[in-house]
Amino acid sequence: MATAIISGSSSRRWRDYLELTKPKVVALLVLTAWVGMVLASNSLAPWWLLLSATLGIGLLSAAAAALNHVVDQRIDAKMARTHSRPVARGRISSKQAIVFACSLAAAGFALLYLAVNPLTAWLTLLSLFGYAVVYTMFLKRATPQNIVIGGLAGAMPPLLGWTAVTGEVHGYALLLVMIIFTWTPPHFWALAIHRRDDYARVNMPMLPVTHGIDFTKSAILLYTLLLCLVCLLPYIVGMTGAIYLVGSTLLNLRFLQYAWKLKFAAGSDTAMATFKFSIVHLMVLFLLLLVDHYFKVLALYVS
Ligand code: HEM
């Protein structure tokens, strides 16, 4: 009985620490970093480099997410979506969460610096700073453009993956960053429409609170259109081939359909459905980039 209680509570604790790291978000961030690593070269980098870069970028992203839980604990406690988070509820103290985040960050930075390269280590640390400090502590509370500007931190991983393999910043990697940067507003504002009252209650100046739901729907539609154009760029500059072009166009048309419905024929669940689709969209888009790349490399070997 006692063992069951102890193991029950230690597994709860373990899950609380895992929750601090926003594992699903970090998983998608790491996937986009992987795409940067793979597309950076026609041959696969050594396995130890890929592993160190994946772990390092993942650890620093997880640390950034944990710091966000500490900074936001008061507002998290008041919002329905976040009220049961471990720091907001007091199951993990601020001090414990900070020690946890700093340990992850130190391990991730050391791994990147020593096993990958200093450029990647510093750029990843800058992304952590951009999210945990610039976005969470300042922008989020200051302007409805918070997630547009702050979105740059979350858009960085493809560039981090690219520099991990090549040691330099390349225009192609910046195109991948631009894709995530333009994807972020429709991704977040769709959720913010659904959760508008939550954000209003804690005085967060999110776009649906400051400019209304109708304005936000127009902004989502316009950013989704912009995203369709930005997604064409990798094909136009010769970075990707026909598989990517066809696949990304189909995905973007579907995203556009969601955004159109949200603006002109929304039901009570359309905003949430759009938010959920945004995640599938980005994941499939980046998997498509991988598939397209492997076909391109295969064609090179065959010819
Ligand atoms: C400033 C930029 C961003 C903002 C403000 C934002 C906001 C959010 C919010 C509020 C949620 C809901 C979380 C929850 O319910 O616990 C969420 C979920 C999610 N976001 Fe973002 N996001 C951003 C960027 C990104 C990026 C860059 C990625 C990945 C590349 C991403 C991937 C995800 C995923 C996978 C989920 C689902 C998490 C789950 O179901 O637990 N987000 N996002």
Ligand SMILES: CC(C)=CCC/C(C)=C/CC/C(C)=C/COP(=O)(O)OP(=O)(O)O
């Ligand atoms: C090193 C590196 C690449 C850092 C990026 C880290 C990171 C976790 C980016 C994702 C962005 C995100 C989940 C924003 C939501 O924050 P929020 O506070 O608006 O959402 P919440 O209310 O759910 O906490």
